[in-house]
Amino acid sequence: MALVSDYVDVKAEGLRRARKERTFARINTAEVYLNILGLGWLAPLARIAAGDTVKPQLKQLRQGLFVPLIGIALFLVAWAWAAPQVKTSLGAIPGPAEVWVQMKNLYADHVAERAKEAAFYERQNARNAKAVADGHPEDVKHRTYAGRPTYLDQIVTSLLTVALGFVLATFIAVPLGILCGLSKTMNSALNPLIQIFKPVSPLAWLPIVTMVVSALYINPSEALPKSLVVSAITVMLCSLWPTLINTALGVASIDKDLLNVGRVLQLPTSRTITKLVLPSSLPLIFTGLRLSLGVGWMVLIAAEMLAQNPGLGKFVWDEFQNGSSQSLAKIIVAVLTIGIIGFLLDRVMYALQSAFTFSSQR
Numbered sequence: 001m002a003l004v005s006d007y008v009d010v011k012a013e014g015l016r017r018a019r020k021e022r023t024f025a026r027i028n029t030a031e032v033y034l035n036i037l038g039l040g041w042l043a044p045l046a047r048i049a050a051g052d053t054v055k056p057q058l059k060q061l062r063q064g065l066f067v068p069l070i071g072i073a074l075f076l077v078a079w080a081w082a083a084p085q086v087k088t089s090l091g092a093i094p095g096p097a098e099v100w101v102q103m104k105n106l107y108a109d110h111v112a113e114r115a116k117e118a119a120f121y122e123r124q125n126a127r128n129a130k131a132v133a134d135g136h137p138e139d140v141k142h143r144t145y146a147g148r149p150t151y152l153d154q155i156v157t158s159l160l161t162v163a164l165g166f167v168l169a170t171f172i173a174v175p176l177g178i179l180c181g182l183s184k185t186m187n188s189a190l191n192p193l194i195q196i197f198k199p200v201s202p203l204a205w206l207p208i209v210t211m212v213v214s215a216l217y218i219n220p221s222e223a224l225p226k227s228l229v230v231s232a233i234t235v236m237l238c239s240l241w242p243t244l245i246n247t248a249l250g251v252a253s254i255d256k257d258l259l260n261v262g263r264v265l266q267l268p269t270s271r272t273i274t275k276l277v278l279p280s281s282l283p284l285i286f287t288g289l290r291l292s293l294g295v296g297w298m299v300l301i302a303a304e305m306l307a308q309n310p311g312l313g314k315f316v317w318d319e320f321q322n323g324s325s326q327s328l329a330k331i332i333v334a335v336l337t338i339g340i341i342g343f344l345l346d347r348v349m350y351a352l353q354s355a356f357t358f359s360s361q362r
Contacts, residue, residue: 023050036354038347041065094329099336102329110150117145149310155337158311161228162300162345165235166293172236173243173292174285178273180244181251181281198241202234202299206306209233227309234303239296246288250281286353293349297342312338 027050031043041064044057076096083093094102124143131139149157180187213230220226258276267275278285304313316334319327 036347036351088328090323090328091325094332098329099332102326103333105326106151106330106333110152113147113150116147120145120147151315151333154310154312154315155341157228158300158304158313159341161231161304161309161311162235162293162296164228165232165300166239166296168232168236169240169292169296170243170289173240173288174247177244177247177285177288178251178277178281180248181254182277187248187252194241194244197237198245200238202238202303203306205234205237206230206303209237210307227307230307231300231303231309231311235296235300238299239292242291242295243285243288246284246291247281250284250288251277253284254280282357283353286349286357290346290349290353293345294342297338297345301338 027043027046030046031040034040034042041061044060044064048054048057080095080097083095086093124141128140128142131137176190180190210230213226213233217226217229220229254277258280259272261276300311301313301316303309304311305317306313308314308317312334316331319330319334
């Protein structure tokens with residue numbers, strides 16, 4: 001009986017050890033993706049919960065979680081101390097508490113505006129239903145709610161605009177970059193133009209783009225208003241250069257033996273590009289895309305502010321012109337929002353880069 005009991009205990013211990021190893025293997029796999037998302041500090045917490053040794057996990061937590069939190073806390077303390085010391089025409093610079101209050105107020109304004117919109121359409125539907133019931137279908141009218149855009153609406157507008165400009169820039173920059181990388185003649189022809197237009201500010205492009213769009217885009221649609229097109233094209237003109245340059249560099253640095261293999265196999269140009277050129281140059285292409293997206297997001301805010309197009313830039317300018325005691329806090333809310341969205345956009349591009357390019361960590 002003792003032998004049977006020992007055998008059962010050994011088998012149970014083996015099963016527990018195997019389950020533990022499988023758990024750690026899943027955590028290690030998930031850690032790669034958590035690091036991509038900037039959430040790598042969750043992995044040591046999961047290992048501690050699974051029964052791993054605490055000391056090495058605490059070391060990893062210190063670098064991945066505690067130190068960043070301490071940095072943020074010190075920044076908030078310094079901000080709360082220094083803000084009241086700076087006096088402006090609108091009063092003292094608001095501290096973290098005042099900014100948090102205005103953040104909640106902006107969200108409350110959004111909820112209230114959505115409630116007004118729902119009530120408007122409810123009244124309209126009731127009037128139309130009554131007109132049909134009374135036998136007067138000609139009195140049925142469908143109007144769009146004309147309320148002011150809320151802060152969250154401005155965020156959505158800016159995101160749609162930068163997405164459109166970024167997509168347009170990618171469709172132009174990647175093919176041109178491939179041509180420049182494959183052909184020294186094309187590179188010599190385009191390089192002077194790239195060097196001339198790359199440093200041009202969005203503030204210089206904006207008047208030209210506005211006039212051209214106004215002349216050519218005569219009948220704008222509701223889904224694609226003229227203001228959005230102007231901002232998107234301005235973003236495109238300023239953000240395509242990092243992608244173009246990095247694509248050309250990535251294509252030019254491809255191992256020549258790969259291209260020679262394509263010539264030996266007599267691959268057509270299209271297959272050479274899709275099967276050899278693009279896979280080899282994707283890491284640098286994605287680096288250019290990440291830089292372009294960051295540039296496009298910065299350019300967009302300036303373009304919206306100058307042209308008074310809907311978006312976060314217009315929100316910042318309107319609050320600056322408003323000059324109320326709450327304006328500074330709302331502007332700081334917008335600044336923090338712009339920074340956080342920029343960070344999230346970069347993480348999205350980094351995740352796509354990790355998904356579509358080879359990584360030694362996977």
